Amino acid sequence: xxxxxxxxxxxxxxxxxxxxxxxxxxxxxxxxxxxxxxxxxxxxxxxxxxxxxxxxxxxxxxxxxxxxxxxxxxxxxxxxxxxxxxxxxxxxxxxxxxxxxxxxxxxxxxxxxxxxxxxxxxxxxxxxxxxxxxxxxxxxxxxxxxxxxxxxxxxxxxxxxxxxxxxxxxxxxxxxxxxxxxxxxxxxxxxxxxxxxxxxxxxxxxxxxxxxxxxxxxxxxxxxxxxxxxxxxxxxxxxxxxxxxxxxxxxxxxxxxxxxxxxxxxxxxxxxxxxxxxxxxxxxxxxxxxxxxxxxxxxxxxxxxxxxxxxxxxxxxxxxxxxxxxxxxxxxxxxxxxxxxxxxxxxxxxxxxxxxxxxxxxxxxxxxxxxxxxxxxxxxxxxxxxxxxxxxxxxxxxxxxxxx
Amino acid sequence: xxxxxxxxxxxxxxxxxxxxxxxxxxxxxxxxxxxxxxxxxxxxxxxxxxxxxxxxxxxxxxxxxxxxxxxxxxxxxxxxxxxxxxxxxxxxxxxxxxxxxxxxxxxxxxxxxxxxxxxxxxxxxxxxxxxxxxxxxxxxxxxxxxxxxxxxxxxxxxxxxxxxxxxxxxxxxxxxxxxxxxxxxxxxxxxxxxxxxxxxxxxxxxxxxxxxxxxxxxxxxxxxxxxxxxxxxxxxxxxxxxxxxxxxxxxxxxxxxxxxxxxxxxxxxxxxxxxxxxxxxxxxxxxxxxxxxxxxxxxxxxxxxxxxxxxxxxxxxxxxxxxxxxxxxxxxxxxxxxxxxxxxxxxxxxxxxxxxxxxxxxxxxxxxxxxxxxxxxxxxxxxxxxxxxxxxxxxxxxxxxxxxxxxxxxxxxxxxxxxxxxxxxx
Numbered sequence: 001x002x003x004x005x006x007x008x009x010x011x012x013x014x015x016x017x018x019x020x021x022x023x024x025x026x027x028x029x030x031x032x033x034x035x036x037x038x039x040x041x042x043x044x045x046x047x048x049x050x051x052x053x054x055x056x057x058x059x060x061x062x063x064x065x066x067x068x069x070x071x072x073x074x075x076x077x078x079x080x081x082x083x084x085x086x087x088x089x090x091x092x093x094x095x096x097x098x099x100x101x102x103x104x105x106x107x108x109x110x111x112x113x114x115x116x117x118x119x120x121x122x123x124x125x126x127x128x129x130x131x132x133x134x135x136x137x138x139x140x141x142x143x144x145x146x147x148x149x150x151x152x153x154x155x156x157x158x159x160x161x162x163x164x165x166x167x168x169x170x171x172x173x174x175x176x177x178x179x180x181x182x183x184x185x186x187x188x189x190x191x192x193x194x195x196x197x198x199x200x201x202x203x204x205x206x207x208x209x210x211x212x213x214x215x216x217x218x219x220x221x222x223x224x225x226x227x228x229x230x231x232x233x234x235x236x237x238x239x240x241x242x243x244x245x246x247x248x249x250x251x252x253x254x255x256x257x258x259x260x261x262x263x264x265x266x267x268x269x270x271x272x273x274x275x276x277x278x279x280x281x282x283x284x285x286x287x288x289x290x291x292x293x294x295x296x297x298x299x300x301x302x303x304x305x306x307x308x309x310x311x312x313x314x315x316x317x318x319x320x321x322x323x324x325x326x327x328x329x330x331x332x333x334x335x336x337x338x339x340x341x342x343x344x345x346x347x348x349x350x351x352x353x354x355x356x357x358x359x360x361x362x363x364x365x366x367x368x369x370x371x372x373x374x375x376x377x378x379x380x381x382x383x384x385x386x387x388x389x390x391x392x393x394x395x396x397x398x399x400x401x402x403x404x
Numbered sequence: 405x406x407x408x409x410x411x412x413x414x415x416x417x418x419x420x421x422x423x424x425x426x427x428x429x430x431x432x433x434x435x436x437x438x439x440x441x442x443x444x445x446x447x448x449x450x451x452x453x454x455x456x457x458x459x460x461x462x463x464x465x466x467x468x469x470x471x472x473x474x475x476x477x478x479x480x481x482x483x484x485x486x487x488x489x490x491x492x493x494x495x496x497x498x499x500x501x502x503x504x505x506x507x508x509x510x511x512x513x514x515x516x517x518x519x520x521x522x523x524x525x526x527x528x529x530x531x532x533x534x535x536x537x538x539x540x541x542x543x544x545x546x547x548x549x550x551x552x553x554x555x556x557x558x559x560x561x562x563x564x565x566x567x568x569x570x571x572x573x574x575x576x577x578x579x580x581x582x583x584x585x586x587x588x589x590x591x592x593x594x595x596x597x598x599x600x601x602x603x604x605x606x607x608x609x610x611x612x613x614x615x616x617x618x619x620x621x622x623x624x625x626x627x628x629x630x631x632x633x634x635x636x637x638x639x640x641x642x643x644x645x646x647x648x649x650x651x652x653x654x655x656x657x658x659x660x661x662x663x664x665x666x667x668x669x670x671x672x673x674x675x676x677x678x679x680x681x682x683x684x685x686x687x688x689x690x691x692x693x694x695x696x697x698x699x700x701x702x703x704x705x706x707x708x709x710x711x712x713x714x715x716x717x718x719x720x721x722x723x724x725x726x727x728x729x730x731x732x733x734x735x736x737x738x739x740x741x742x743x744x745x746x747x748x749x750x751x752x753x754x755x756x757x758x759x760x761x762x763x764x765x766x767x768x769x770x771x772x773x774x775x776x777x778x779x780x781x782x783x784x785x786x787x788x789x790x791x792x793x794x795x796x797x798x799x800x801x802x803x804x805x806x807x808x809x810x811x812x813x814x815x816x817x818x819x820x821x822x823x824x825x826x827x828x829x830x
Contacts, residue, residue, distance in 0.1 A: 150569035
């Protein structure tokens with residue numbers, strides 16, 4: 001009962017300051033919307049990478065190449081008749097375009113003659129954008145040059161029978177080969193698990209843009225919320241309230257558990273509110289696996305609260321409480337993949353990331369929100385987060401001082 | 405002289421604060437350090453940015469067809485994925501059953517499963533039929549599965565292209581009433597396959613003879629994409645935290661007013677305007693100190709190329725003036741320190757994020773048109789734009805517009821802020 005009294009006192013003290021809502025609720029929601037907006041393309045109707053095409057050939061072959069690019073799921077051709085080459089190159093350098101593809105005049109003629117004319121491709125330096133655009137363009141170019149090669153080989157075979165093949169006829173055979181590519185004998189089918197397909201169907205592409213930002217900001221700001229809670233402990237120690245408490249019937253263990261419980265409840269409620277926001281407003285289905293989501297929220301609240309207790313124990317001043325909260329917030333969020341998926345980082349960085357509880361929290365939310373999985377998929381993560389909670393808590397108890 | 409004394413005294417006090425070191429230098433550098441590690445600082449390669457190895461589960465269900473001399477297209481694909489050239493990119497594990505391979509992906513032991521169908525060879529080498537090769541992937545991943553898809557597409561281009569070449573030739577010869585002689589179609593298939601392997605067999609588009617791939621001239625000259633990424637992040641962070649420093653330094657006026665020390669200073673023979681002027685000098689000195697240290701330290705630690713010294717000095721000076729003036733302005737609007745939390749923590753954070761929004765978009769694809777204008781709605785956006793121009797090799801001419809806007813804003817914000825403070829204290 002005394003633990004609950006102390007917990008309620010702390011909670012009232014934290015929540016009485018309306019500024020706490022800024023870090024606990026307003027900022028995570030604001031940042032989630034902000035990052036979601038940025039990575040959804042800001043309302044752009046066609047999210048594919050823009051590739052400027054300068055067609056100086058203007059033949060059937062170049063038209064087919066542009067058609068292929070238009071059918072790509074990765075790039076979209078943008079025709080730029082009035083733009084200079086320098087301007088386009090600058091646009092690539094400034095990330096306005098993923099690439100510029102220049103089709104030289106005489107391209108079809110040289111290809112039909114059996115030569116290997118080159119297209120010039122100016123590519124964005126980013127490995128993700130430039131690499132993806134290059135791969136898609138390469139596929140389209142391979143199809144077109146392959147179709148012309150097939151037409152050329154056919155023409156050569158026909159010509160062995162003393163029949164000539166005019167350019168028009170060659171282009172007709174080329175067109176036939178292009179058509180054949182539209183329904184190739186071997187297709188590449190990209191599939192995913194049934195639960196993941198169900199999730200994708202349910203929340204759509206727009207929901208997917210928040211599937212990283214929402215849990216990422218949730219994890220980050222659960223640590224930010226510790227500032228206020230840790231400050232209370234610092235204030236109590238400095239004002240000797242902790243010592244005064246010891247003169248009452250409350251035990252040391254009850255005091256520690258009281259403060260810990262307040263932090264736990266605060267973070268738990270914060271996460272519930274943010275999950276509610278994600279579910280109701282962002283279209284994410286956290287409740288697809290309510291047990292898994294609940295277990296994850298409890299695990300995150302436990303290790304974060306234990307960290308908060310440790311911060312409150314270590315900090316001697318309010319200033320230190322803020323600094324000691326901000327450093328783990330940035331380090332754990334950044335290294336644990338709350339800002340960017342660990343997939344895009346290097347191998348060593350990923351290994352370090354998975355030593356941290358944040359990476360396991362993010363993995364757990366990804367399993368529920370994107371992979372459509374349930375409780376069994378997050379058991380390891382729960383174990384890691386539980387171990388962190390115990391470690392932080394024991395360290396905090398060990399270092400707990402009732403006087404400054 | 406008194407004005408400078410007050411300024412220096414407060415600057416020393418700021419420098420002694422752990423808070424200033426943490427938010428002025430610690431966090432901006434820590435953020436860049438995290439990105440440095442994420443995108444290459446921990447890479448074993450010398451090229452900076454590197455891709456992690458993708459675990460791939462391969463199931464080859466393909467059945468060789470006796471009429472094609474037991475050649476197996478499925479085995480060729482499986483061998484291609486396991487070949488030495490791809491060992492840095494792919495870590496291939498073979499499975500006997502498609503179900504096991506899919507489960508490996510579900511258990512996150514593999515990023516992608518390649519399931520080669522039983523009729524693969526029969527379809528590739530046969531005259532009719534259609535089949536599908538399955539790529540079962542982890543829905544949370546994009547890069548690894550994309551690499552595998554690219555390799556398989558190249559492989560299929562050669563095989564499927566061969567088959568299409570044969571089909572097209574058969575059709576064209578028949579249409580012309582020409583008899584197909586023995587060995588003619590095999591010759592076409594062989595020639596096509598040979599051509600395909602010589603032109604499209606490589607993974608990297610830059611290595612194919614169809615494309616001459618290069619970077620834009622500006623990037624090619626600079627050469628280090630990691631330094632570019634870090635430079636943009638550092639510039640954004642510096643602007644973000646310089647504005648906080650400007651505001652936090654100005655806050656000492658409110659703190660001294662509330663603590664009574666400002667009133668005590670007003671009882672001395674020093675003019676009130678001198679005292680306030682000294683406080684304003686502190687704000688400028690603190691931001692100058694922060695900006696200079698961040699530029700120097702980031703250049704030393706991360707090798708960030710800040711651009712030519714003269715344009716950089718102009719952009720940095722404009723940033724200092726703007727951040728300090730903005731700090732004085734916004735603090736002058738506050739009634740007391742109790743309001744700083746919401747203004748510094750909320751308003752300025754949101755403004756800072758908007759100002760550096762283009763930095764967040766870096767590498768995420770083609771930015772939407774609104775993203776071009778959005779950052780310029782806030783003063784931070786102009787500062788980021790100016791530094792970005794300098795880092796991109798821009799000269800004084802390129803800086804005219806952002807510097808003019810920053811200068812104009814600085815003058816307006818400074819005078820409004822000073823007017824407010826004078827009205828209150830002088």
